[in-house]
Amino acid sequence: MSPDSEPSSVSVPSEHAVLVRISAAFESVVEEMKTRLGAVETKKFPGAFRLWKVPSLEAFRDSPVAPFIRWALPIQHSWPCNPAKMDGFIEKAAQTMVRKFGSTSPQALFVGALNPSSPDPYYKLLASNLRGRLKQVFEPFPINDVEEQDPNRKTLFCMVGREGLFCGLATPTWCNGLYPGGTKFVPHDAEDMVSRAGAKIAEALHHLRLFRSPPKEQSRWLELGAAPGGMTKELLRRHYRVTAVDTGKMDPRVVGLPGLIVVKKNVAEFTPMPDWNYEAVLCDLNGSPFDAIAHVVRVSKALVRKGLVIFTLKLPKVESLDEVISIMSSVEADAERAGLHLISRTHLPSNRNEMTLFFEKKVER
Ligand SMILES: C[S@@+](CC[C@H](N)C(=O)[O-])C[C@H]1O[C@@H](n2cnc3c(N)ncnc32)[C@H](O)[C@@H]1O
Numbered sequence: 616m617s618p619d620s621e622p623s624s625v626s627v628p629s630e631h632a633v634l635v636r637i638s639a640a641f642e643s644v645v646e647e648m649k650t651r652l653g654a655v656e657t658k659k660f661p662g663a664f665r666l667w668k669v670p671s672l673e674a675f676r677d678s679p680v681a682p683f684i685r686w687a688l689p690i691q692h693s694w695p696c697n698p699a700k701m702d703g704f705i706e707k708a709a710q711t712m713v714r715k716f717g718s719t720s721p722q723a724l725f726v727g728a729l730n731p732s733s734p735d736p737y738y739k740l741l742a743s744n745l746r747g748r749l750k751q752v753f754e755p756f757p758i759n760d761v762e763e764q765d766p767n768r769k770t771l772f773c774m775v776g777r778e779g780l781f782c783g784l785a786t787p788t789w790c791n792g793l794y795p796g797g798t799k800f801v802p803h804d805a806e807d808m809v810s811r812a813g814a815k816i817a818e819a820l821h822h823l824r825l826f827r828s829p830p831k832e833q834s835r836w837l838e839l840g841a842a843p844g845g846m847t848k849e850l851l852r853r854h855y856r857v858t859a860v861d862t863g864k865m866d867p868r869v870v871g872l873p874g875l876i877v878v879k880k881n882v883a884e885f886t887p888m889p890d891w892n893y894e895a896v897l898c899d900l901n902g903s904p905f906d907a908i909a910h911v912v913r914v915s916k917a918l919v920r921k922g923l924v925i926f927t928l929k930l931p932k933v934e935s936l937d938e939v940i941s942i943m944s945s946v947e948a949d950a951e952r953a954g955l956h957l958i959s960r961t962h963l964p965s966n967r968n969e970m971t972l973f974f975e976k977k978v979e980r
Pocket of ligand 1: 809810812813839840841842843844845846847860861862863880881882883899900901902
């Protein structure tokens with residue numbers, strides 16, 4: 616029977632098949648990732664997705680390689696086919712899915728396109744139409760909005776593209792993102808965006824929802840390496856108060872905005888005012904990551920209990936996983952010694968040669 620004629624499963628053991636999305640920044644170390652994980656690649660899709668067979672899903676998630684995978688989905692059902700060339704793809708897919716997953720009670724069901732950056736709108740429309748039909752054939756889902764999901768309850772995620780349909784039931788935390796395909800991508804080309812970094816903080820705050828709620832409006836942020844102010848503008852737009860430290864000049868579109876204090880000096884010379892506390896520290900300093908974390912550790916004395924740190928870890932050109940893992944572990948150890956507990960590390964859609972690390976100040980006993 617041709618794989619195009621009937622919904623079927625791939626030949627790899629389904630419990631160990633995993634769909635992974637790897638950013639272009641880590642393309643050079645994909646082979647090393649596979650070796651470390653004992654993964655076999657069974658398919659590479661145009662764009663960033665690949666289908667891997669891994670020996671253990673638990674070991675896959677706990678591996679030091681995991682932060683370099685932007686999003687992952689354990690595959691429990693796949694239908695390799697070309698949906699555009701098939702009569703009744705949506706109906707056949709929907710009937711099979713309800714037979715397979717109808718009794719699994721997912722909190723929600725979302726369908727994404729396997730190649731989201733393709734200029735061809737066909738698969739995005741197909742994803743939306745498939746979701747529409749699935750919502751009719753399944754019992755109503757408790758959650759219908761991506762942002763409302765409980766990060767730790769299972770969702771049925773489906774990815775569709777020219778290569779077929781790939782579905783799995785997993786928590787957004789396991790997958791590393793609420794959306795099918797990962798953390799929300801925030802475009803950088805908005806006219807009023809001061810710098811690309813504005814998109815990074817918007818994505819970081821979205822990613823944070825997997826682990827905890829963001830600081831409340833009016834919270835105080837201390838920003839190290841703030842100029843020209845892309846991130847500052849995003850924070851102010853969210854009604855936060857910001858102390859922005861940089862030797863460089865802030866963009867005139869940011870200077871004077873309500874809630875902003877600009878400190879034009881080297882961070883090494885900056886000391887938070889006594890009795891002045893911050894709910895969050897944001898660090899996007901360029902240069903040595905070890906110097907940057909040392910600055911964060913020093914100012915973290917002014918961070919409230921359970922205060923948040925969002926830290927951009929600037930990496931050298933990624934040529935070896937070992938080198939990157941070693942830098943990251945060393946930075947995390949410096950933070951941990953200072954009572955800053957790692958809550959997540961990820962490569963956001965707008966990160967280049969960098970990772971974003973999230974810490975929380977430990978509650979002292
Ligand atoms: C990647 S840029 C920051 C972009 C910024 N976050 C934004 O949203 O537009 C890095 C910044 O770190 C600043 N920087 C690096 N070392 C510094 C230091 N020791 N003291 C103050 N600023 C520093 C640079 O001047 C530069 O503006």
